[in-house]
Amino acid sequence: MDLLIAWLVTAISLLIIAQLPIGVEIDNFGKALVAAIVFGILNAVIKPILVVLTIPLTILTLGLFLFVVNAIVFGLAAALVQGFRLRYGFWSAIFGSVFLSIVNSLLLNIVKSAT
Template sequence: MGDILLTWLVTTVSFLIISRLPIGVEIASFRKAAIAAAVFGLLNALLRPILFLLGFPLILVTFGLFLFVLNAIIFGIAAAIVEGFRLRYGFWSALIGSIALSIINSILLSFI
């Protein structure tokens, strides 16, 4: 249980860091970032396996690069669900934001 809470907190901080970068991801407050992190985690757990199965042929053809698109789709859905979490440039903000989220999460989790 402690690992899940720690990961959630790190993802929340990552969302706050991403909102400060000039990539078009806007998050209103810490509370909205915490909600966005929880929604993003739930969508990753529930929706990602389904999207992976549906997109498996494209993942094979693109040698795994389509996984970036799947992450951007989940990032965009989370932005659509959470009020106060906005993508200024649409899909491109979701794509760059999801890549930035994975990089920042990796860096922060490596310190812990």
Template structure:
């Protein structure tokens, strides 16, 4: 349970960091970042397997590179569902935001002294 809470907080902080960079991702408050992190987690659990199943031929043909587009779709869906979380440049903001979310999350988890 504690690890779930830590992942939630780290993802929220990552979203706030991304919103401060010139990526076109806008989040109005920390509360909206917390809600966005929950929505991204739920979409990852529910929608990502379906998207991955239907886009598997493209993922296979691009040696996994298309999986980045799947991440961007999940990111854009989260922005569509949460008020206060918007994408200024549409898909391109979602693509940049999804890439940065993975990078910043992994960086923050490397810096945190957490044992799994």
């Protein structure tokens, strides 16, 4: 049940950030659902590998390189899902991943406090 809620909240979060002027574009709710699944799978599989491979850069930048790792995962999801685009490339991925984290956290807190 928690996985289903997280999936729906992530899809809604993606639709919300698509309304911001940061260059993230999603065609419809169906595409947002697919993008949320792909994003979740990439976060579970690819992100840990990238984090381990970039430990020296992460330490050197005091953790700021994790923003780049998150943007890479966000960009990969956009590349894999038709109907999910990043108009300004890497910068849209950076801002999209940051705003997705913020909006997703806020919505998950609202949903968890309502249950």
